[in-house]
Amino acid sequence: MDNDRIDQIIDKHQGEASSLIQVLLEIQTENHWLPKEALERVGEKLQVPLTRIQHIATFYKAFSLVPKGRHEVHICVGTACHVRGATRILDTVEEATGIKPGETDLDLKFSLETVNCLGCCALGPVVEVDGKVHGKMSPVKTAEVLKIYE
Amino acid sequence: MARLNSPEEVENFRQEILSKRDPNMPCISVCVGAGCIASGADEVIEAFKAQIEKEGLSAKVDTKGTGCPGFCERGPVVVIYPEEICYLQVVVEDVPEIVSQTIKENKVVERLLFVDPVTGEKAIHESDISFYKNQERNVLCNNIKIDSKSIDDYLAIGGYSALTKALSQMTDVEVLEEVKKSNLRGRGGAGFPAGRKWEGSRNAPEPIKYVLVNADEGDPGAFMDRALLEGNPHSILEGLILGGYAIGSHEGYFYVRQEYPLAVENINLAIKQAEEYGLLGENILGSGFDFKVFVHQGAGAFVCGESTALMTSLEGRAGEPRPKYIRSNIKGLWNKPTVLNNVETWANVPLIINKGADWFTQIGTESSKGTKIFSLVGKITNTGLVEVPMGMTLKDIIYKIGGGIPNGKKFKAVQTGGPSGGCIPEELLDLEVGFDELTKAGSMMGSGGMIVLDEDTCMVDVARYFINFLTDESCGKCVPCREGLRQMHRILTNITEGKGKEGDIELLEELAETAVEASLCALGKSAPNPFLSTLRYFRDEYEAHIKEKRCPALSCKELISFYIDPAKCKACGICFKKCPAEAIDGGKKKIHIIDQEKCTKCGTCFEVCPSKFGAVTKISGEPVPPPVPEEERMITKKSKEK
Numbered sequence: 001m002d003n004d005r006i007d008q009i010i011d012k013h014q015g016e017a018s019s020l021i022q023v024l025l026e027i028q029t030e031n032h033w034l035p036k037e038a039l040e041r042v043g044e045k046l047q048v049p050l051t052r053i054q055h056i057a058t059f060y061k062a063f064s065l066v067p068k069g070r071h072e073v074h075i076c077v078g079t080a081c082h083v084r085g086a087t088r089i090l091d092t093v094e095e096a097t098g099i100k101p102g103e104t105d106l107d108l109k110f111s112l113e114t115v116n117c118l119g120c121c122a123l124g125p126v127v128e129v130d131g132k133v134h135g136k137m138s139p140v141k142t143a144e145v146l147k148i149y150e
Numbered sequence: 151m152a153r154l155n156s157p158e159e160v161e162n163f164r165q166e167i168l169s170k171r172d173p174n175m176p177c178i179s180v181c182v183g184a185g186c187i188a189s190g191a192d193e194v195i196e197a198f199k200a201q202i203e204k205e206g207l208s209a210k211v212d213t214k215g216t217g218c219p220g221f222c223e224r225g226p227v228v229v230i231y232p233e234e235i236c237y238l239q240v241v242v243e244d245v246p247e248i249v250s251q252t253i254k255e256n257k258v259v260e261r262l263l264f265v266d267p268v269t270g271e272k273a274i275h276e277s278d279i280s281f282y283k284n285q286e287r288n289v290l291c292n293n294i295k296i297d298s299k300s301i302d303d304y305l306a307i308g309g310y311s312a313l314t315k316a317l318s319q320m321t322d323v324e325v326l327e328e329v330k331k332s333n334l335r336g337r338g339g340a341g342f343p344a345g346r347k348w349e350g351s352r353n354a355p356e357p358i359k360y361v362l363v364n365a366d367e368g369d370p371g372a373f374m375d376r377a378l379l380e381g382n383p384h385s386i387l388e389g390l391i392l393g394g395y396a397i398g399s400h401e402g403y404f405y406v407r408q409e410y411p412l413a414v415e416n417i418n419l420a421i422k423q424a425e426e427y428g429l430l431g432e433n434i435l436g437s438g439f440d441f442k443v444f445v446h447q448g449a450g451a452f453v454c455g456e457s458t459a460l461m462t463s464l465e466g467r468a469g470e471p472r473p474k475y476i477r478s479n480i481k482g483l484w485n486k487p488t489v490l491n492n493v494e495t496w497a498n499v500p501l502i503i504n505k506g507a508d509w510f511t512q513i514g515t516e517s518s519k520g521t522k523i524f525s526l527v528g529k530i531t532n533t534g535l536v537e538v539p540m541g542m543t544l545k546d547i548i549y550k551i552g553g554g555i556p557n558g559k560k561f562k563a564v565q566t567g568g569p570s571g572g573c574i575p576e577e578l579l580d581l582e583v584g585f586d587e588l589t590k591a592g593s594m595m596g597s598g599g600m601i602v603l604d605e606d607t608c609m610v611d612v613a614r615y616f617i618n619f620l621t622d623e624s625c626g627k628c629v630p631c632r633e634g635l636r637q638m639h640r641i642l643t644n645i646t647e648g649k650g651k652e653g654d655i656e657l658l659e660e661l662a663e664t665a666v667e668a669s670l671c672a673l674g675k676s677a678p679n680p681f682l683s684t685l686r687y688f689r690d691e692y693e694a695h696i697k698e699k700r701c702p703a704l705s706c707k708e709l710i711s712f713y714i715d716p717a718k719c720k721a722c723g724i725c726f727k728k729c730p731a732e733a734i735d736g737g738k739k740k741i742h743i744i745d746q747e748k749c750t751k752c753g754t755c756f757e758v759c760p761s762k763f764g765a766v767t768k769i770s771g772e773p774v775p776p777p778v779p780e781e782e783r784m785i786t787k788k789s790k791e792k
Binding site (some may be wrong): 062 | 452465594752
């Protein structure tokens with residue numbers, strides 16, 4: 001991500017230090033992770049020390065300081081999904097991808113995360129891949145869904 | 151669109167919108183809430199549009215995407231107006247039939263109707279469906295009537311009439327008094343009276359004040375705020391403007407969690423539309439009242455649903471709570487008086503202003519007024535959002551609206567109040583829901599999550615699950631919460647893995663007490679609730695895990711084994727094919743055997759074994775019977791022998 005694009009995002013938020021989280025969120029959404037250079041640029045422009053940016057980037061779950069895979073798999077482990085067997089769905093994905101939550105595989109194909117609730121509780125257990133929600137999953141269905149992604 | 155400059159202009163404009171609309175024109179409305187989209191609503195609505203065009207009906211039939219009516223499990227939900235025929239689980243393939251039958255011939259497509267699980271009767275209209283029939287939908291009812299992206303739709307159903315009423319007929323003090331009189335209590339959890347909170351801010355000397363919408367719906371299993379934000383954003387916005395007017399604030403914020411992208415989109419759009427119409431901004435409707443609203447996204451931290459943490463996060467810092475020696479309605483965001491209310495609370499405000507506090511106080515119990523939206527999820531037949539008057543019994547909600555427990559299972563408990571809530575057992579099902587009633591039972595209202603648990607749910611595992619959740623989400627500021635919860639989680643995990651020992655329960659109780667006493671914010675103070683309430687009502691389950699190494703619900707992986715009953719196995723081979731661990735030894739006409747060493751206990755065999763055989767069973771607390779000797783494994787057809 002180049003500095004011009006980062007500057008654009010910062011300008012959109014009027015360059016205020018209080019919009020730090022919003023700026024980081026936008027960079028995260030576009031770039032899928034927060035490279036160190038980007039954080040330095042943000043710190044410089046918003047006049048915020050890098051330590052505070054690091055604090056925020058590590059405090060909030062939405063941020064990643066390492067590159068992500070091409071497909072982000074989110075397994076909902078909210079209560080409704082949990083009682084309907086989310087753990088088994090997670091096991092299936094771990095088995096199929098060889099990675100644990102928070103990790104990315106070596107081919108940069110999948111990144112796996114658990115999330116607390118996607119608000120689709122009536123369809124539990126749910127799996128979200130690249131923003132698309134797949135509902136009423138079973139281990140067998142999950143394995144099939146993962147095969148769609150290249 | 152020109153700005154509307156007075157309340158009269160809004161009313162005139164409303165009449166203009168209505169005069170252009172034919173109430174008898176057929177309208178196909180498809181729910182496009184996140185739940186239905188996950189079930190394919192986007193494709194369905196596109197298919198309707200294409201089909202309508204193909205048949206040359208574009209001028210005669212309207213198609214729109216609406217907000218969430220709450221019956222997400224049976225989505226995509228399609229309602230055909232004006233007859234209000236309700237079709238469930240509609241797929242693209244059903245579209246031509248609906249258009250040719252219902253739209254053109256006025257016939258009902260029977261197979262897409264709701265079938266009552268108890269009586270077997272079909273319900274044609276939404277209002278006939280048992281799930282909806284017993285609800286009282288004051289806040290949620292408009293979701294299905296409007297396109298959430300259209301301000302004109304909101305105006306057409308009487309939207310912003312509370313605002314015009316307030317600005318033209320009421321002083322700011324009168325608005326405040328009406329809300330106070332209604333005894334509206336915060337829907338986000340603690341149930342603090344909204345009017346009193348507002349009054350505190352209004353009376354604070356500081357001239358700059360803020361009003362905030364807490365749309366950081368973090369409780370897993372609760373999604374009523376999502377439905378409102380996505381489905382009827384203007385109703386929340388109208389409430390917020392009224393709040394700003396009442397306390398003398400000119401700036402409002404929505405703090406929306408980042409996991410709800412559609413909600414963020416719809417709220418931003420609603421703000422833009424309201425600004426264009428002159429319902430937001432400077433000199434609103436010529437009243438001289440200025441009010442601006444901004445949207446701030448959360449970044450995935452549960453603790454930011456806590457009031458002071460939310461404000462810290464809004465200021466652009468890490469969301470950690472602070473002590474509340476001075477309440478945030480006096481010193482909140484940027485140290486200014488700040489009123490923070492939950493989405494549902496704000497959505498109730500226009501109703502109170504429109505219909506009056508006396509109308510509102512007729513509904514509900516002595517101490518809890520109005521209706522409350524619950525998300526009824528988990529092991530329940532009709533899953534979705536239910537809005538009921540306060541004071542309805544849990545039994546009525548679960549059985550009359552929810553349709554009871556599916557698959558003939560037995561009810562065990564209902565978990566209310568989110569992660570820090572508690573589990574309520576069967577013997578307390580006659581409890582009337584209300585803020586104080588639930589607290590007395592050891593649980594709490596929380597934001598209204600209601601997760602039904604059946605006999606297959608292990609209560610120790612439920613406690614472990616919530617403590618794990620809260621360990622993860624603890625911001626780390628207070629030691630009893632940060633470290634105490636971690637230790638509680640360890641002990642609970644040991645218990646569920648069969649490593650529990652005498653004294654564990656007492657140790658857990660001690661840790662719980664410390665966290666309750668010595669944490670700063672509500673997250674830590676209420677974190678031990680899931681453990682305490684399950685211990686209070688289900689102590690026997692804890693003891694079975696610790697003393698007998700047995701999981702009574704047959705759920706804890708480490709304490710159960712899967713076993714194929716040789717007398718029941720018909721060698722159909724399904725489990726053999728489906729087992730992901732290749733742990734099943736089978737063969738033609740050969741009794742199948744699970745290799746306990748290889749078994750990962752994923753439960754696939756248990757699920758796929760045809761119910762007419764029911765050969766796969768779970769065993770806990772006793773050894774697995776030895777496998778059938780090889781020479782006895784052949785299945786011979788008994789009928790032929792005879």
